[in-house]
Amino acid sequence: MPQKAVYGKRPNKASAFAVSNVFLNSSPTKVPQPKTARTSKRDHGTIEAATIALEKLDIVEDHENRDIDQDVVSHRRPDKKENRTGKPRTALGDRDANRRGPTKTREMIQRHSRIIADEKSAQEIVEDAVAQDEVVPQIASIMSRDHDEKPTIRTTTPDPSCDPYIAPLISLTDGQTLPKSFQDWCTEFAPHFRIDKIAEASYGEVYRFKLLTPHPSLTSADDREAVFKVLAVKPDPAAQDPKKKKSKAQTLREEKMSELASVESEVKLLKRMTLVPGFTYFRGLHVLKGRPPQLFINTWKEWNEGRKRGEKSEFPDPSKSASYSDDTIWAVIEMQDAGTDVDQLQNKDQLTSVFEVWDVFWQVVIAIAKGEEDAKFEHRDLHCGNVCVRDRRSAQHDNKDLSKRTLGFTNLETTIIDYTLSRAELPRSGHPPSFSISTSSRRSSVDSDDGDKEIAYLDLKDASLDWLFTADATQEYQYEMYRHMRSALYFSDPCKSFDENEEEAYSNGRTWKGFHPQTNLVWLWWILYKLLGHMNRPHQNDAKALELAGVLRKVERILDLEKYPRAGLMSAGSLVARALGEGWLDDADVRYTSV
Numbered sequence: 001m002p003q004k005a006v007y008g009k010r011p012n013k014a015s016a017f018a019v020s021n022v023f024l025n026s027s028p029t030k031v032p033q034p035k036t037a038r039t040s041k042r043d044h045g046t047i048e049a050a051t052i053a054l055e056k057l058d059i060v061e062d063h064e065n066r067d068i069d070q071d072v073v074s075h076r077r078p079d080k081k082e083n084r085t086g087k088p089r090t091a092l093g094d095r096d097a098n099r100r101g102p103t104k105t106r107e108m109i110q111r112h113s114r115i116i117a118d119e120k121s122a123q124e125i126v127e128d129a130v131a132q133d134e135v136v137p138q139i140a141s142i143m144s145r146d147h148d149e150k151p152t153i154r155t156t157t158p159d160p161s162c163d164p165y166i167a168p169l170i171s172l173t174d175g176q177t178l179p180k181s182f183q184d185w186c187t188e189f190a191p192h193f194r195i196d197k198i199a200e201a202s203y204g205e206v207y208r209f210k211l212l213t214p215h216p217s218l219t220s221a222d223d224r225e226a227v228f229k230v231l232a233v234k235p236d237p238a239a240q241d242p243k244k245k246k247s248k249a250q251t252l253r254e255e256k257m258s259e260l261a262s263v264e265s266e267v268k269l270l271k272r273m274t275l276v277p278g279f280t281y282f283r284g285l286h287v288l289k290g291r292p293p294q295l296f297i298n299t300w301k302e303w304n305e306g307r308k309r310g311e312k313s314e315f316p317d318p319s320k321s322a323s324y325s326d327d328t329i330w331a332v333i334e335m336q337d338a339g340t341d342v343d344q345l346q347n348k349d350q351l352t353s354v355f356e357v358w359d360v361f362w363q364v365v366i367a368i369a370k371g372e373e374d375a376k377f378e379h380r381d382l383h384c385g386n387v388c389v390r391d392r393r394s395a396q397h398d399n400k401d402l403s404k405r406t407l408g409f410t411n412l413e414t415t416i417i418d419y420t421l422s423r424a425e426l427p428r429s430g431h432p433p434s435f436s437i438s439t440s441s442r443r444s445s446v447d448s449d450d451g452d453k454e455i456a457y458l459d460l461k462d463a464s465l466d467w468l469f470t471a472d473a474t475q476e477y478q479y480e481m482y483r484h485m486r487s488a489l490y491f492s493d494p495c496k497s498f499d500e501n502e503e504e505a506y507s508n509g510r511t512w513k514g515f516h517p518q519t520n521l522v523w524l525w526w527i528l529y530k531l532l533g534h535m536n537r538p539h540q541n542d543a544k545a546l547e548l549a550g551v552l553r554k555v556e557r558i559l560d561l562e563k564y565p566r567a568g569l570m571s572a573g574s575l576v577a578r579a580l581g582e583g584w585l586d587d588a589d590v591r592y593t594s595v
Contacts, residue, residue, distance in 0.1 A: 278367025
């Protein structure tokens with residue numbers, strides 16, 4: 001089985017790319033967590049011992065050992081596709097209730113019991129303690145981290161002369177005390193890197209930096225490339241004269257800018273989730289000031305000229321003086337390049353084999369499950385454009401018989417990106433969260449139930465975000481997922497009509513601030529539906545491929561919003577537990593060790 005980046009030990013050093021003399025220092029490396037807890041023979045097999053084990057397991061990741069040079073290379077020649085999507089799905093109808101279907105008896109995972117207690121994994125301890133017919137509801141046994149060492153968000157103290165409005169962003173950098181000139185920052189790396197604009201997000205532009213010539217401190221592929229998300233920050237509302245009406249040019253300029261509170265919360269989410277395997281590896285935040293330099297202007301124009309009519313940039317031409325001012329503040333988020341998103345790969349006719357689909361889907365499920373356990377994470381926008389894939393060509397296969405593998409059939413590695421709509425618990429940073437007077441800003445608030453935590457989330461109840469739930473699903477079926485997600489959050493039933501039960505939704509105490517992992521299942525079904533719709537039918541003489549395809553279609557039926565209520569499934573973690581119980585995955589696929 002190839003070594004997967006979601007399993008293993010990361011070296012205790014920072015990214016050479018981020019700490020090179022070309023760049024400002026980035027965020028600290030991930031701190032290795034304590035070793036997996038052991039249990040004594042006396043406690044072996046008891047519920048009490050299992051409970052203790054749930055609280056003391058690792059969740060450590062190897063991101064820096066990933067050596068890649070290419071994106072995805074298909075492992076099979078595309079065959080004629082099965083036309084699963086010839087008939088478009090229509091918007092879903094309502095169901096009266098989310099009735100629980102018949103519970104399938106869970107086969108006990110067989111483990112021989114004569115292994116000494118010190119050598120037993122916590123997963124085995126938990127399994128020994130589970131009744132044979134019980135459906136395991138959670139997977140905390142193999143995904144919980146040692147909470148004796150709580151994650152922290154390291155902060156920097158801004159210079160006393162720093163504008164208080166941008167001080168919260170400065171505090172999230174690694175060493176900056178004041179904003180840096182955009183021009184000066186660009187001058188530092190311009191001679192050393194090729195810069196290409198590769199995408200646009202809702203409020204930011206995405207650029208890839210690639211090293212032009214070898215550098216002694218930048219040895220791996222991960223060091224030689226990085227992705228930068230560049231966001232213009234809206235000016236301080238308090239600094240504007242309320243009696244002076246904004247010009248049309250100023251209003252248009254600020255439409256595509258980001259609320260400072262939203263950027264702050266996104267960076268905190270990135271810092272928090274970089275600890276979790278399968279999520280974006282955050283390298284650093286750079287706070288800049290001024291107009292974009294000529295290098296970025298040229299790159300922007302090159303990207304825009306290569307776009308078709310109707311697909312041009314949504315952001316203003318940076319070469320025009322009306323687009324930005326000398327006082328414009330920029331948040332530049334540096335991340336490790338995660339590869340190419342699933343949408344683009346499918347457009348290139350890749351990810352067509354059952355082995356590729358299997359690895360991509362289950363890696364996403366496991367990552368989300370770990371996020372749930374570690375940070376009470378909900379993505380809330382997990383479409384195929386937010387799942388990146390790359391080919392880890394250096395991965396080495398083990399000698400395990402292909403027929404006995406449960407994951408790692410390919411060298412593909414997935415990364416979950418874009419937490420704009422996401423929700424997660426954060427450790428307190430020592431700096432109070434920012435709040436913008438704008439109604440569309442991200443809410444980042446202190447959790448009243450736990451003074452040690454802060455909740456990062458976007459309040460999707462806000463009227464400015466109604467478009468998420470009113471878009472036409474007959475044009476793009478993905479829009480239906482936002483409505484299903486909302487119903488899952490408020491009613492634990494993704495197909496219950498929100499419009500017909502709005503009063504119940506707003507009176508039952510559920511809010512977007514709360515943790516409702518059922519929403520993750522809605523998006524996991526969507527990911528699987530899209531992957532299967534693009535997958536080739538396996539050859540009839542390939543027994544393993546046929547087996548995996550059958551399991552994937554069974555999982556699709558289990559998750560399908562139209563066909564089945566999710567018996568016993570309330571989170572991605574419970575789906576992983578089901579997969580372990582059925583033998584679709586092995587605990588080694590899920591448990592993360594630091595050996």
